[in-house]
Amino acid sequence: MPISNETRQTVAELDRKYEAGFITDIETDLAPKGLNEDIIRLISSKKGEPEWMLEQRLKAYRHWLTMPEPQWAKLRIPAIDYQDAYYYAAPKNIDRPKSLDEVDPKLLETYKKLGIPLREQEMLAGVAVDAVFDSVSVVTTFREKLHSAGVIFCSISEAVKEYPELIKKYMGSVVPYTDNKHACLNAAVFTDGTFVYIPEGVRCPMELSTYFRINEAKTGQFERTLIVAEKGSYVSYLEGCTAPKRDENQMHAAVVELIAMDDAEIKYSTVQNWYPGDEEGRGGIYNFVTKRGICKGKRSKISWTQVETGSAITWKYPSCILLGDDSVGEFYSVAITNNHQQADTGTKMIHIGKNTKSRIVSKGISAGKSDNTYRGLVRISGKAEKARNYTQCDSLLIGHTCGAHTVPYIENRSPSATLEHEATTSKVSEDQLFYCRSRGIPDEEALTLIVNGFCREVLQHLPMEFAVEAQKLVAISLEGSVG
Amino acid sequence: MLKIENLHATVADREVLKGLTLDIKPGEVHAIMGPNGSGKSTLSYVLAGRDGYDITEGSINFMGQDIGEMEPEERAALGLFLAFQYPVEIPGVTTTTFLKTALNAVRKARGEKELDPASFLKLQKQKLTELGMDADMLKRGVNVGFSGGEKKRNEVLQLAMLQPKLAILDETDSGLDIDALKVVADGVNALRAPDRSFLIITHYQRLLDYIKPDVVHVLAKGKIQKTGGPELALELEQKGYADFYDEAA
């Protein structure tokens, strides 16, 4: 029997609506496939890096060769063929554009499709954007205004050349290349990323934001972000990520380092929407990210907020080292998995200073055949007098074929510390869905409403401009999970 | 308005409604009384289209359409409303967001334009004032931490906002003290209109002192056993359901 048009249409509709799943047809400068010292030399020379940077990369690469894959997460990760990927891909026509007018219009079109208006006049008031396309930072907006406030906001490649002292001092100081295999690979092959430096006493006059986009097939993206907040400064930073739909898996191994001095505050928000793969679990991004911040100074504060909806596999634990007395670490997380997605995510709060406080609020939502694990470590050293931690982990299940797991690790060596841990697991109940539907709210919308309610506490911590976007993302990620 | 004919329905493979017939005309207020477990809530769920409540025989006609196969949201868009015996909690979703989502979903389904935020807030405030309710509850999660009375008032607020053609009130009086009962009854009475009908399900006669029904039915054994005027409710109050229990057993 021939396939009817209707069948074809139904199949097409069943295909998950991943709105960012288009490919930009643009000429690309690709390094040869595979990973070896020559590739690393090539990346370094393409970027016109100084010799010391190349040496650091090679040192990391040699160490990487000796490292095993991390094994402790509750993830099924197929063996990764590191030789079957490209480690450098750059859109051809952009050799550091001086202004937006020099940027390839196709690129601007891509970002527009993604809802990221690069043109300053179209931009959300007060948000400066750095956009990283495959391996290269394409454009950074609002530089002038930031510059006059003394804020440095530029691509990491530029920073290596223009602020070598700062980079030498801080890069790798929070996440050393020896930390784990993914972070080590990043140290060897990182291609771009963002550098932010907020001088003493400055309150960054706008939200800073970076959008990452993987476009090329079989390309890994290995960006590095480094944020340094000097005494008494404040910055709020947001990253967003997307990638086209592809049948093969793509690797994303990023490293983010945050450093907060006395009385400084860094608020770091992520809306992660990498391609999650299709209903059968084909394709999707492997998201292996090492994010860590250090509250170096007294009364400093680092706050991580993440909304993780994409990626086939998420392996990510944004952490805080609370070194300064009275410093504060926060972790607010929403992780949604659907279909065959797997997420193992959480945080580490390492209390070293006196009176340090941490707060963890994690909301895991699992649907389809997915698996969602919260993994969190709270470590309180003997010196951390009167340290406090509050942890709340809530899991929400949609359907019967998904899994939710909570794995807390607590190591306390301080008798005066206070730790509180609450965990709940619930299902979206048929009662709730029926109640909404009896009021006229269709089932998918009802589910979105209920899930957004469940995540509210976390979404409230996102910068306002992005909270709405995140709510829509919740709706898109849950498509097809009821009925 | 609503015409139920020879309705048989099963829940968890058990026949609970066994040939129920009912006819409600526009503007009428009908009361259904019956002992616990007689199938009152089942009837309300079957009417609203809840999954797991299956019609095995007979038909439900509402607003000139057979609604037996319709989804709950489609019935709501047609103008059917059920005030729950046990309103459900939805943590993190404010009452205001819930009301707005529901109202706009219904408007959209009817091909009307969604209300802009300002008009919505105005309407909400007006209804709140009419019902003498506290604006504070709008900011709280739907029914989360509400007292019994607040939950029932919230049902009446939703009823007032959605302006249905037929409102089914399932034991809205249960668990209310006399003051709360009056507030709820006043709210319902204010909504009585020539083109709006009510089906009031209750175990006790008390509520009917405040909401005067046109017709009273006794439900037992999955069927309407007796139909009369308001005096039937008083009679039941005195005699109880003993007669019907005997038959039901």
Ligand SMILES: Nc1ncnc2c1ncn2[C@@H]1O[C@H](COP(=O)(O)OP(=O)(O)O)[C@@H](O)[C@H]1O
């Ligand atoms: N979901 C259900 N599963 C199994 N039995 C049910 C269910 N709902 C109702 N019943 C049964 O159907 C009968 C009628 O219940 P119900 O409609 O709630 O009565 P009422 O509202 O009049 O007290 C009862 O015997 C009850 O146990």
Ligand SMILES: [Mg+2]
């Ligand atoms: Mg009942």
